[in-house]
Structure formats: C-alpha cells, structure tokens
Amino acid sequence: MRTTLNLAGVPSIVAEFATSHRRRIADALLATAILCFTVPTTLLGLSFSLWGPIPDWIEILVEVITVGTLLIRRRTALPMIVASVLCAVLTGQIVPMAFAAYSMTAENKVRHWQLMSVPLVAAAAAIDYVDPRTDDLLYLCLVRALTLIYLPALVGTWVRGYRGMILELRAGMREREQQAARRERRKIAREMHDTVTHAVTVMVLNAGMLHEATDSEVDRLAATIEDKGVEALGELRELLTVLRREDTPRTAAGARAVSGLVEEAAATGTRVTLHYDLPDIGLPTQVGHACYRVVQEGLSNVSKHAPRSRVRVVCEAHDGVVTVSVVNDRGGGGPRMSLQRLLPHSGFGLAGLEERITLLNGRLERGPTPDGGFMLTARIPLQPGARLSGASADEAAGGERP
Structure with a gap:
C-alpha cells in the first residue's frame, strides 16, 4: 500500500508554530549561540580564571548552567546575572554578562538597573584587565566594559520602551x-x-x-x-x-x-x-x-x-x-x-x-x-x-x- 504525504499545508503550519512560540525559539537560538561561543573556547584552552587554572569540566558545567538561566530570563533576571558573573570569573567569558545586562532592562526585571550595572561593569573591567591577551591599560578596560555591559543595558531600555509603545498602540486600536x-x-x-x-x-x-x-x-x-x-x-x-x-x-x-x-x-x-x-x-x-x-x-x-x-x-x-x-x-x-x-x-x-x-x-x-x-x-x-x-x-x- 502506497502512502502519499500532503505537504501543501506544511509552510502554514510551520509559520503558525513559529508565531505562537516566537519567544521560546528566540531564547533557544540565543542559548545555542552562547554555547557555541563559550564551550569551544574552553576546549581550545583559551579560557582563564581569576583564581588560577581549573578543570575544563567545571568551566563547561558553569557555562551550561549560565545558558540554562538564560531560558528563564523573562521571568526573573537575578539567576542569569549571578551565573554570568560567575562564568566570567571562572572562564573569562564576558559575553554572557552582556546578554544578562540586556535582559534585565529589556524584560524590566530589575528596578534600579543603573546600580546593578556597576558591579557588572567592574567585573568585566577586572577580567579584561587580567586577561593575558589584552593590554593592561585600565581606562581602555573600563571603556570596553562600558561598551559591552552598559550599552546593552541601555539598548534594553529602548527595546522595552518600544514594546510598551506597541502595546499602547494595539490597546488604543482595539479601543x-x-x-x-x-x-x-x-x-x-x-x-x-x-x-x-x-x-x-x-x-x-x-x-x-x-x-x-x-x-x-x-x-x-x-x-x-x-x-x-x-x-x-x-x-x-x-x-x-x-x-x-x-x-x-x-x-x-x-x-x-x-x-x-x-x-x-x-x-x-x-x-x-x-x-x-x-x-x-x-x-x-x-x-x-x-x-x-x-x-x-x-x-x-x-x-x-x-x-x-x-x-x-x-x-x-x-x-x-x-x-x-x-x-x-x-x-x-x-x-x-x-x-x-x-x-x-x-x-x-x-x-x-x-x-x-x-x-x-x-x-x-x-x-x-x-x-x-x-x-x-x-x-x-x-x-x-x-x-x-x-x-x-x-x-x-x-x-x-x-
């Protein structure tokens, strides 16, 4: 017996699934991107820790935990902030902290985000300063830390304002x-x-x-x-x-x-x-x-x-x-x-x-x-x-x- 598959409605089904699960798909792709950025760096021996060498499996475990906290960033931002700082201290990876700074403002989960940005910028500047692959000029480390941490947080506030404006426009349109x-x-x-x-x-x-x-x-x-x-x-x-x-x-x-x-x-x-x-x-x-x-x-x-x-x-x-x-x-x-x-x-x-x-x-x-x-x-x-x-x-x- 021959079975034929009707693929005419597949694009519409995929589009409907993508629309209804858009945020989850975006979080999954973002988590995959961070894993692809951090894990190979550890496996190639390019990572470093402020406390000296540590086993690779610990670094990979910390990186996986950090990515896991990314999946719940829309409900609470504190786990991702803490995990990203820990990941930066143990592996020297600052990129997760940049996403954490963006998430805490874009999702409006931290009331005084300017104060929360201070320890993140300080941690990023310290890690950049002791990184053997970069220069040891403190003011350049501060500039890079502000660029990688404070700027994403500022962009998150703009995104939150844009989302609020869209919601107001939709509510006004419905009214x-x-x-x-x-x-x-x-x-x-x-x-x-x-x-x-x-x-x-x-x-x-x-x-x-x-x-x-x-x-x-x-x-x-x-x-x-x-x-x-x-x-x-x-x-x-x-x-x-x-x-x-x-x-x-x-x-x-x-x-x-x-x-x-x-x-x-x-x-x-x-x-x-x-x-x-x-x-x-x-x-x-x-x-x-x-x-x-x-x-x-x-x-x-x-x-x-x-x-x-x-x-x-x-x-x-x-x-x-x-x-x-x-x-x-x-x-x-x-x-x-x-x-x-x-x-x-x-x-x-x-x-x-x-x-x-x-x-x-x-x-x-x-x-x-x-x-x-x-x-x-x-x-x-x-x-x-x-x-x-x-x-x-x-x-x-x-x-x-x-």
Missing part, C-alpha cells in the same frame, strides 16, 4: 475598533427604528380601520398596507447596501417629503396641519433627512399614543437654524384601537433621534405642553459643523416653544 463597533450598532438600531417603525405603524392603523370600513374602502386600505410594506422593504434593502458607509443614502427622504408624512397621518384619521417654510435650494441633505425623521418620529408617536389628538407640524428656517416641531394636544374621544398594546413603547426612537440631531450639532427637545399634550422640537444649524449659539441656544434652552 477605537470597539468604539466604532458601538457607533455602528447604534447607527443600525437608529436606522432600523426610523425605517420600520413609521411604516409598520401606518400599516397597523390601516389594518385596524378595516374593521370599521365599508366594502368600497377595503381595497383602498389594503392597497395602502401593501404600499407601505413594499416601501419598508425597499428602505431596508437600501439600508443594507449603505450600512458600512457614513453617508446618507442617495434616495433618503428629505424635508420636501414631510408633506407626504402629513398626508399619510391625515389618511389614518389624525387631525394634522402643516406649516412649511424651508428653502428648496441650499438645504444640506443630512439636515433635510433629519427634518424628515423628526416629523416621522413625532407623527408615529402621536399615532401610537394619541391618535385622536390635533397635531401641528412646523418646519421653518430663521437665522441659519432649521426648526422642526411636532406638537399635539391632549386629544379626546378615545383611541380606536390599542396601538400601545400592539406596538409597545421601546424608547429607542427618541434616543436614536437625539443621537442623529447631536451629530449635526443640533438640539432636540421633548416634553409635555401646558395643555397636556406633547412637544417634539429639533433645532439644527444649516451650515455643517456650525453650532447653536446666541439667541438660538437661549431659545433652545428655555425659549418659547411652538
């Missing part, structure tokens, strides 16, 4: 991604509410009117329900196509479509009047769309909570500020059907509307009126990026309400 995801979820909830709630409210109202309609009116009401259902599906489909973009859909309803909302509300029995005084030219698309959503939310709430009330819709622009308000009185006669039961109050509509107005640097007010009704008013600056100020801000804070 920004989470904030963007939260904004996207709020946008989805706001758009879904604005798109669906009004159309469904009109459909429910028309469905309720079927119980009181004559045979001649049934076809008209059924056609209205069908049209609103198709409209809601179309808006949802368009919403899905632009969900990942910040811009408003090209076909988003603007301020000129407010009259259509008023006509729909009147067709369901709501007594509504409209005062429209907005410019047809120069009105930003987002501002016009926000005006439409304010009227839509106001009329939807009236249909659900006060279907027999009288409603006044005002859309006007003065001094660079667009004011849109939907005000209804207390109403009377009792509702024809319990829309509050069929469409329970969620509280998301006004919250999403306030977010929409705030993004345009506007202000949204809502609350009861003196005669027991309810008022919903939005004031939005015409210029993008402008903010309400002066009289507009005072009026929005406590001025006369329409």
Whole structure:
C-alpha cells in the first residue's frame, strides 16, 4: 500500500508554530549561540580564571548552567546575572554578562538597573584587565566594559520602551475598533427604528380601520398596507447596501417629503396641519433627512399614543437654524384601537433621534405642553459643523416653544 504525504499545508503550519512560540525559539537560538561561543573556547584552552587554572569540566558545567538561566530570563533576571558573573570569573567569558545586562532592562526585571550595572561593569573591567591577551591599560578596560555591559543595558531600555509603545498602540486600536463597533450598532438600531417603525405603524392603523370600513374602502386600505410594506422593504434593502458607509443614502427622504408624512397621518384619521417654510435650494441633505425623521418620529408617536389628538407640524428656517416641531394636544374621544398594546413603547426612537440631531450639532427637545399634550422640537444649524449659539441656544434652552 502506497502512502502519499500532503505537504501543501506544511509552510502554514510551520509559520503558525513559529508565531505562537516566537519567544521560546528566540531564547533557544540565543542559548545555542552562547554555547557555541563559550564551550569551544574552553576546549581550545583559551579560557582563564581569576583564581588560577581549573578543570575544563567545571568551566563547561558553569557555562551550561549560565545558558540554562538564560531560558528563564523573562521571568526573573537575578539567576542569569549571578551565573554570568560567575562564568566570567571562572572562564573569562564576558559575553554572557552582556546578554544578562540586556535582559534585565529589556524584560524590566530589575528596578534600579543603573546600580546593578556597576558591579557588572567592574567585573568585566577586572577580567579584561587580567586577561593575558589584552593590554593592561585600565581606562581602555573600563571603556570596553562600558561598551559591552552598559550599552546593552541601555539598548534594553529602548527595546522595552518600544514594546510598551506597541502595546499602547494595539490597546488604543482595539479601543477605537470597539468604539466604532458601538457607533455602528447604534447607527443600525437608529436606522432600523426610523425605517420600520413609521411604516409598520401606518400599516397597523390601516389594518385596524378595516374593521370599521365599508366594502368600497377595503381595497383602498389594503392597497395602502401593501404600499407601505413594499416601501419598508425597499428602505431596508437600501439600508443594507449603505450600512458600512457614513453617508446618507442617495434616495433618503428629505424635508420636501414631510408633506407626504402629513398626508399619510391625515389618511389614518389624525387631525394634522402643516406649516412649511424651508428653502428648496441650499438645504444640506443630512439636515433635510433629519427634518424628515423628526416629523416621522413625532407623527408615529402621536399615532401610537394619541391618535385622536390635533397635531401641528412646523418646519421653518430663521437665522441659519432649521426648526422642526411636532406638537399635539391632549386629544379626546378615545383611541380606536390599542396601538400601545400592539406596538409597545421601546424608547429607542427618541434616543436614536437625539443621537442623529447631536451629530449635526443640533438640539432636540421633548416634553409635555401646558395643555397636556406633547412637544417634539429639533433645532439644527444649516451650515455643517456650525453650532447653536446666541439667541438660538437661549431659545433652545428655555425659549418659547411652538
């Protein structure tokens, strides 16, 4: 029986293993490099000790122990520092001390690393001074000791700072991604509410009117329900196509479509009047769309909570500020059907509307009126990026309400 090996996925497996065990692989390669540097020096008889000749097996044992402490340098630096100093004293090898100086700062395992560097530099200078293969000039030994010990420690501090900066950048990136995801979820909830709630409210109202309609009116009401259902599906489909973009859909309803909302509300029995005084030219698309959503939310709430009330819709622009308000009185006669039961109050509509107005640097007010009704008013600056100020801000804070 012949067995075939599939080697197509081997590179990816190796890459994944190298990524997940990157630090361990680096420590193993570093330990191998130090062994290759120290052990052959001992075997060739080029090593020396401050206390005179010692057996080669002791030197090799000390070198192996020093390399072993290198493997735990990320958890604690003291064993490697002590072992590297012992290795330097017994074998004359300064290289392990250089790696120990780098590790104690790069891994941030020694708080006062400058003080710890002093005995390491002193030991390196003493070993270099008694080394028969080098000169006996003390200041040159100090310079070489500083270069081999203090400089790696200083480089370790730079590496630690770089790693900390990378971690901060990654944490900041994750935080920004989470904030963007939260904004996207709020946008989805706001758009879904604005798109669906009004159309469904009109459909429910028309469905309720079927119980009181004559045979001649049934076809008209059924056609209205069908049209609103198709409209809601179309808006949802368009919403899905632009969900990942910040811009408003090209076909988003603007301020000129407010009259259509008023006509729909009147067709369901709501007594509504409209005062429209907005410019047809120069009105930003987002501002016009926000005006439409304010009227839509106001009329939807009236249909659900006060279907027999009288409603006044005002859309006007003065001094660079667009004011849109939907005000209804207390109403009377009792509702024809319990829309509050069929469409329970969620509280998301006004919250999403306030977010929409705030993004345009506007202000949204809502609350009861003196005669027991309810008022919903939005004031939005015409210029993008402008903010309400002066009289507009005072009026929005406590001025006369329409």
